Amino acid sequence: MNPGLLIVLSGPAGVGKGSVIKRAKELTDNLYTSVSATSRKPRPGEIDGVHYFFKTRQQFEAMIRENRLVEWVEYCGNYYGTPKEYVTRELEKGRNIILEIEVEGSMKIKEMFRDAVLCFIVPPSFEELERRLRGRKTEDEETIRRRLDRAREEFRYIPKYDYVILNDTVEEAARRFVAIIRAEQMKTFRNLELIERLTNKE
Amino acid sequence: MNPGLLIVLSGPAGVGKGSVIKRAKELTDNLYTSVSATSRKPRPGEIDGVHYFFKTRQQFEAMIRENRLVEWVEYCGNYYGTPKEYVTRELEKGRNIILEIEVEGSMKIKEMFRDAVLCFIVPPSFEELERRLRGRKTEDEETIRRRLDRAREEFRYIPKYDYVILNDTVEEAARRFVAIIRAEQMKTFRNLELIERLTNKE
Secondary structure, three states, rough: OOOOEEEEEEOOOOOOOHHHHHHHEEEEEEEEEEEEEEOOOOOOOEEEEOEEEOOOHHHHHHHHHHOOOOEEEOOOOOOEEEEEEHHHHHHHOOOOOEEEOHHHHHHHHHHHHOOEEEEEEOOHHHHHHHHHHHHHOOHHHHHHHHHHHHHHHHHOOHHHOEEEEEEOOOHHHHHHHHHHHHHHOOEEHOOOHHHHHHHHHO | OOOOOOOEEEEOOOOOOOHHHHHHHHHHHOOOOOOOEEOOOOOOOOOOOOOOOOOOOOHHHHHHHOOEEEEEEOOOOOOEEEEEHHHHHHHHOOOEEEOOHHHHHHHHHEEEEEEEEEEEEEEOOOHHHHHHHHOOOOOOHHHHHHHHHHHHHHOOOOOHHOOEOOOOOOHHHHHHHHHHHHHHHHHHHHHHHHHHHHOOOO
């Protein structure tokens, strides 16, 4: 069995990453979102190992020291990160795993997992991104400006990604994303067993 | 506008390349088969520039000398080849062009067109290929044996291709092929204009 794909998905706040992932999961049967570790307290209904791997600050800091995370951030006083062992184990099971992470983390993933597939979701235009952010009506003007500045920074990383996915509509973007996954699974270097089987015929 | 993709499709005789291409063309609206040049005489109904570019032997040999073919072969006393100018012009129009060619020619294409996408169609197994060849009932035993020997040789080139497409059913293989084309069009290096447009926003 071929190992699963490690798929990194980035894109600015408001571009619709969550909706695209949700729809892509409906369109294909082997697509899983990575479970992060966090030092944040579980909220009602959140299950350990499903929504997050819940850790104490001490446990999380030990994971950082022992290099057991592929990437991590501290955000609003809590740690969030991706356990290396979990990712490796899921890939070995043949599962295609999505990591939805920021640009800096993505670069670290690519160093650690050379065969990771890096995808960046873009809006049709910068103006459209602004419109979507304002449309959410959940952020004040200051926050929106900060998010747009951040988007500009993030866009500079696109050339380091393998694929750029246009999100004009969620349906189209999800289909594009699924096409990338299908294509990547056909890369020759991921099918050496199949090739071996055919070439060793006498 | 982005230039079109140059897609090379190879695979052993009997694997079903023609049927896969035919179905893939129905599934997508920007996919064209390259028109070859030949020194063979036109058959009734064949149109110059549609089925082939018909040339005299002298004209064809001049094209070889002047390096105006991306690849060529002599087969049963006639020349067949792909005119470089034609391919370049079609790609500039934004058309995705399929070249259905043999492994040796594919390697030359990759040297000349660095961004060409090389796909190799494989049967589910060697036995299945043999079964399909016999099923055609158009070749004698000797020809079938020669084709199977040739298939073994061709399989050794697979690692030099970008993608390996399993042809279990024509429908599935065509969908795989179309997924590769969609994915390749999203490669960041093919979308520099879009990225430029987003990053230059102040």
